[in-house]
Amino acid sequence: MNWITSYVRPRLNSMLGRREMPENLWIKCPETGEMVFHRELEENQWVIPASGYHMKISAKDRLKHFFDDGEFEIVTNPAVAVDPLRFRDQKKYADRLRENKQKTGLDDSIVNALGSLEGLPIVTCLHDFSFMGGSLGIAAGEAIIKGFETAVEKKRPMVLFAASGGARMQEGILSLMQLPRTTVAVEMLKEAGLPYIVVLTNPTTGGVSASYAMLGDIHIAEPGAVIGFAGARVIEQTIREKLPEGFQRSEYLLDHGMVDMVVHRHELRPTIGRLLRMMMKQPALADTGADVKPANTLPAPSTGADPVTGETTPETATEPAQ
CATH class of the missing domain: 3.90.226.10 (2-enoyl-CoA Hydratase; Chain A, domain 1)
Structure with missing residues (x-):
């Protein structure tokens, strides 16, 4: 038995009020070396927030x-x-x-x-x-x-x-x-x-x-x-x-x-x-009601607008109202 580690250190820790810290309190990212708080990582489904590394x-x-x-x-x-x-x-x-x-x-x-x-x-x-x-x-x-x-x-x-x-x-x-x-x-x-x-x-x-x-x-x-x-x-x-x-x-x-x-x-x-x-040929989830435009949808061309780009051109521009 080691007298210093088994007797002296516990006595000093109790006198100074030190508490043993959990070994897994911080976790190191294998990719970047970043230290991440265990609870934060657990809440993020064990994905490193900064690097996106999937543990x-x-x-x-x-x-x-x-x-x-x-x-x-x-x-x-x-x-x-x-x-x-x-x-x-x-x-x-x-x-x-x-x-x-x-x-x-x-x-x-x-x-x-x-x-x-x-x-x-x-x-x-x-x-x-x-x-x-x-x-x-x-x-x-x-x-x-x-x-x-x-x-x-x-x-x-x-x-x-x-x-x-x-x-x-x-x-x-x-x-x-x-x-x-x-x-x-x-x-x-x-x-x-x-x-x-x-x-x-x-x-x-x-x-x-x-x-x-x-x-x-x-x-x-x-x-x-x-x-x-x-x-x-x-x-x-x-x-x-x-x-x-x-x-x-x-x-x-x-x-x-x-x-x-x-x-x-x-x-x-x-x-x-x-x-x-x-x-399974099941219906999609009900729309949330938000007015969301698909990413690939082009704006509908207005009167006199180019049918492809939607931009008004000199050739197709309508005359201003009198």
């Missing part, structure tokens, strides 16, 4: 901001065998699972929820990256299938938020078997004629990007998200070439046709709501 967000925090009035119902995930291979590396896999369950309060990396988005009932399936990197194992695969089955049963569209490092190595081939199983679940949804929208967040890699995360009707990516199968370093070492700037980022994939749009986290609600209403 990782837990599944339940995302649900609170995504659903109407923050109200949702969690779907119970099926029970599965724990550690079927009795895997062990530096520690037992069963111990890793127990630690992650205690840390996150989740059963595994997938959370399914029911709720409404702008009045439209939907089902959501979310990866939580804080649970073993959002990796895909047997429990996660069963949960994903449960989410799609729930959507088909209730005849609701599915919105999936992907954030994963890929298949879970501790489950070996059993983890890889979840790729075709979840693909079948996607086909069940499509056969039922229900929309499937995928939101790719940072990161979406490995077996997840090689299966259900790339089978959506529409693919939306958050800004700056890393999306791909193999890591950039592995690809560079394999092909022995330098990859382009921004390779595997959302914006790069949008330019090359891999995703349909890149949408800021604050705009996901209205964007997905609008898309689902079009896909």
